[in-house]
C-alpha cells in the first residue's frame with residue numbers, strides 16, 4: 232500500500248493515468264515543499280571572530296542573574312511566569328507536531344492540546360491571581 236511521503240498515511244487509490252500521488256493531501260504536499268525549500272539551517276552570526284569564552288561567561292552571568300531575579304519574584308509572579316512558559320511550550324509542541332513524522336506528530340499534538348486545555352481550565356484568560 233503506497234503511503235504519503237510526508238505523514239505516512241495510506242494514499243487514496245491512483246486515478247488512472249498521470250503521475251502517481253506522493254501525498255495524501257494538499258497540506259502534506261505543502262509541508263513537504265516548505266521543508267525542501269527551507270534554508271539549510273542558520274549559518275550563524277555574520278562575524279569573523281567570536282570570543283567563545285567571553286560569550287560563555289556572559290551567557291552564564293545573564294542566566295545566573297535571571298535565575299536570581301526569578302527566585303526573588305513573589306510566588307504569584309513566578310506562577311504567572313510558569314503559565315506563560317507553559318503556553319510557549321504548548322506552542323512548541325503544536326508547531327513540532329506539524330513537522331515530525333506521524334508516529335510522533337499525534338503525541339506532540341496531544342500534549343499541545345492537553346496543556347492548552349489545562350491552562351484554559353485553570354487559568355482562564357491568563358489569570359494567575361486568586
Ligand SMILES: [Zn+2]
Pocket residue numbers: 235236237238239240254255256259
Ligand atoms: Zn499526508
